[in-house]
Amino acid sequence: MNKNIAVIGSGFSALSAACYLAKNGNTVTIFEKNKTVGGRANQFQKEGFTFDSGPSWYWMPDIFENFFKDFDKSVNDFYELDKLSPAYKIFFSDDTITIGDHMDKICEEFERIEPGSSIPLKTFISTAQTNYDIAINKIVLKPGISPFELVTKDTVTRLDQFFKTISSQVRKKFKNPKLISTLEFPVLFLGAKPNNTPSFYSFMNFADFGLGTWHPKGGMYEIVKGMKRLAEGLNVKIKTNSNVTKIVTHRKKATGITVNGKTIDFDVVLSGADYHHSETLLDESDRQYSEAYWNKKTFAPSSLLFYVGFDKKIENINHHNLFFDTNFETHAQDIYDQPKWPEEPLFYANFPSKTDESMAPEGKEAAFFLIPIAPGIEDTNAFRELYFEKIINRFEKRTNQKVKNSIIFKESFCVNDFIEKYNSYKGNAYGMANTLLQTAFLRPKLKSKKVTNLYFTGQLTVPGPGVPPALISGKLVAGLIKKHHSN
Numbered sequence: 001m002n003k004n005i006a007v008i009g010s011g012f013s014a015l016s017a018a019c020y021l022a023k024n025g026n027t028v029t030i031f032e033k034n035k036t037v038g039g040r041a042n043q044f045q046k047e048g049f050t051f052d053s054g055p056s057w058y059w060m061p062d063i064f065e066n067f068f069k070d071f072d073k074s075v076n077d078f079y080e081l082d083k084l085s086p087a088y089k090i091f092f093s094d095d096t097i098t099i100g101d102h103m104d105k106i107c108e109e110f111e112r113i114e115p116g117s118s119i120p121l122k123t124f125i126s127t128a129q130t131n132y133d134i135a136i137n138k139i140v141l142k143p144g145i146s147p148f149e150l151v152t153k154d155t156v157t158r159l160d161q162f163f164k165t166i167s168s169q170v171r172k173k174f175k176n177p178k179l180i181s182t183l184e185f186p187v188l189f190l191g192a193k194p195n196n197t198p199s200f201y202s203f204m205n206f207a208d209f210g211l212g213t214w215h216p217k218g219g220m221y222e223i224v225k226g227m228k229r230l231a232e233g234l235n236v237k238i239k240t241n242s243n244v245t246k247i248v249t250h251r252k253k254a255t256g257i258t259v260n261g262k263t264i265d266f267d268v269v270l271s272g273a274d275y276h277h278s279e280t281l282l283d284e285s286d287r288q289y290s291e292a293y294w295n296k297k298t299f300a301p302s303s304l305l306f307y308v309g310f311d312k313k314i315e316n317i318n319h320h321n322l323f324f325d326t327n328f329e330t331h332a333q334d335i336y337d338q339p340k341w342p343e344e345p346l347f348y349a350n351f352p353s354k355t356d357e358s359m360a361p362e363g364k365e366a367a368f369f370l371i372p373i374a375p376g377i378e379d380t381n382a383f384r385e386l387y388f389e390k391i392i393n394r395f396e397k398r399t400n401q402k403v404k405n406s407i408i409f410k411e412s413f414c415v416n417d418f419i420e421k422y423n424s425y426k427g428n429a430y431g432m433a434n435t436l437l438q439t440a441f442l443r444p445k446l447k448s449k450k451v452t453n454l455y456f457t458g459q460l461t462v463p464g465p466g467v468p469p470a471l472i473s474g475k476l477v478a479g480l481i482k483k484h485h486s487n
């Protein structure tokens with residue numbers, strides 16, 4: 001199979017697909033509109049601080065290892081991975097919970113909060129582990145073409161877990177609200193509310209407690225650098241500052257792309273840009289999904305982000321910190337039900353320099369703060385500043401220290417930036433949520449139903465949001481292209 005293939009975008013899914021396509025003998029060129037590769041996983045340096053601007057949680061290390069193994073390589077060939085101990089800390093209004101790097105430590109912490117709770121925790125995680133094996137080693141590797149992909153002995157015997165929610169299952173086993181929040185947290189990565197996420201997705205709890213939280217030395221961008229190196233080694237050509245403005249078709253067949261004003265012919269076009277945006281690059285008659293279709297979908301939240309450099313070490317915090325000290329349900333309603341700025345949002349604070357001294361100058365601390373918000377809501381400087389004040393005041397109170405006067409650098413990123421920088425639909429941060437009705441074959445398809453030789457990959461198609469799913473999405477679409485174009 002030697003096809004000339006254009007890949008639009010250079011996020012994890014596009015980089016992954018490009019590597020597999022090149023390995024299969026194709027000539028592959030990536031066109032990325034921005035000046036660096038990696039998509040939402042970006043990194044910048046300011047005044048000696050290093051900030052990863054997108055993903056920060058390295059979960060499911062097996063998926064990264066399997067990716068590199070497909071090219072006879074290992075993660076260690078590209079970056080150094082540390083298991084974080086503890087994994088993370090959750091701040092509530094009257095206490096904190098620290099999640100250790102091993103089930104024994106986590107059980108101890110659960111017992112401290114609710115005596116006896118380690119027993120249901122062990123059974124919950126044991127089910128989660130079985131689900132992880134089924135989901136990650138079987139279901140997720142299907143291309144989402146037909147409902148029958150989901151009908152297996154494993155899934156049929158667990159059908160109830162697709163119709164019960166993670167929220168109801170957790171609440172059945174645990175009564176303490178802090179433990180409930182702790183166990184509902186991992187599915188937030190899938191982009192929907194726990195009470196709208198099937199309990200089968202408890203495999204995320206195994207990813208959390210069973211497999212642990214890791215950190216690539218030098219930051220998450222090391223993964224991108226590694227994948228870029230791998231792609232270049234496979235002769236993938238990478239063109240940055242290359243904005244694609246048109247997917248060219250002739251009689252319902254993709255024949256090329258227009259990039260920076262010039263049309264170039266290709267045999268196959270694969271877009272790893274946001275699916276909605278990719279379809280706008282087509283004539284309207286070639287698009288599969290209407291604006292009404294996208295508008296009805298549940299999108300993962302957007303985010304208000306602050307990258308902050310502090311001129312001192314910050315106390316009482318870990319590498320990853322969740323501030324669950326306000327009402328989750330109220331905040332979730334403001335994201336999903338009646339989109340608006342949340343009154344008192346939950347937020348996440350990332351301090352990579354706590355475990356990786358390369359991320360900040362000596363004696364200083366690099367941080368980023370993330371507030372999940374509804375995609376598409378009004379984004380102004382006034383809102384950004386108002387919300388920084390809200391969270392930094394709470395941060396000071398919960399961690400028992402003054403930090404505001406120690407800020408030497410602060411930059412924000414929000415809805416408007418997601419749209420401008422990534423062509424993101426409504427400024428979503430991490431794609432389309434994995435609700436029951438937006439899972440597998442119910443998601444936008446990897447292959448266009450209207451235009452031959454046109455494919456899609458990324459967090460709006462299968463399997464869903466997050467870095468590990470993006471790696472898998474690239475593998476799936478490359479597999480489909482191989483199947484359809486081997487002659």
Ligand SMILES: Cc1cc2nc3c(=O)[nH]c(=O)nc-3n(C[C@H](O)[C@H](O)[C@H](O)COP(=O)(O)OP(=O)(O)OC[C@H]3O[C@@H](n4cnc5c(N)ncnc54)[C@H](O)[C@@H]3O)c2cc1C
Nearest residue numbers: 009011012013033039040055056057244273458459466467
């Ligand atoms: C703030 C934030 C925090 C996150 N945290 C985590 C986390 O901790 N762990 C985790 O696993 N996941 C996390 N995620 C999700 C994860 O980053 C994404 O799911 C994943 O990176 C998406 O990859 P992708 O390939 O689908 O798309 P993207 O990374 O969005 O890549 C799409 C690329 O296409 C380019 N593009 C768009 N239009 C064009 C065009 N017309 N021409 C050329 N190029 C174009 C864009 O510039 C971009 O580079 C986070 C995301 C964000 C934003």
